[in-house]
Amino acid sequence: EKALAHSGLMGDVCVRVAVRIRPLLAKEVLQQHEVCVRVVPNSAQVVLGSDRLFSFDHAFGPTASQDEVYQSGVLPLVESLLDGYNATVFCYGQTGSGKTYTLGGSFSCCPHPPGQHLLPQQQEPLFKVYPHFQTLSG
Template identity: 80%
Template sequence: MSEVCVRVAARVRPLLPREVLRNHRVCVRAVPGSAQVMLGSDRLFCFDHAFGPAASQDEVYESCVQPLVESLLDGYNATVFCYGQTGSGKTHTLGGGSPDEEGGIIERVARDVFLSLGKRGDDGAEATVQVSYMELYMEELRDLLELHTGPKELRIREDERGNTGKKQSLTVAKQVT
């Protein structure tokens, strides 16, 4: 993986059926063939990746997350951070849609990590997998995998210089409507 520690991707979701019924209009769109998103008719924003409404879960995963999984298996920390307003598509990107649709990032990461560990397990090495699924909402951090964790029980720990870890790879996927 390259030395760039933070990569930012934007994924523009299509209008929801209720938005179409209410005559909402698309105001943000991915510029085809580029890593840019256009707001209105003339404001361009550049990202490392930009995905339009027709982008598949596979396309997003292979471009943004699969390289992190490979790095993770080489011993580096990896984080996928999804940001966006309520209803912007974060849950769809992370978890996938209905059961008959493609799986999201979480399902694909789990599959790839355990398949890779299974292949590497032939050398007798032991692996420990630790997973966090955190939600930051209204400045409250919650672990979504721990049922008994209240919103204020978790803290982000930093060293004296403000660092939260050693070498980190981070993909930020901002969902926009």
């Protein structure tokens, strides 16, 4: 993907879809909930139940770090943005699925340490190239 972003081919791709499976919450473990979805190892596929297979551009399991999600799914878009292409990242899912945590966590206490949330990570390369944006965002 990095090659796609740098070569300008990223502009030919309209939409990329990534799925991230969150781990069970502590209360779900206590209530003996079971995991019903898993990532197929070394693929971008997810199995729901025992036999429903779905394919995506990226699939991240419950142990995936914020940095892994950023490096694979967001950084190529930031690089493409710096090359003059449009890019959007948004999270979609039901309440409690991890959208806010993945994208930005608590917006009341910035900046977040690198690797913690996607929004602060994507801002860093933009501020390096366009430092005057940093004063506008504060």
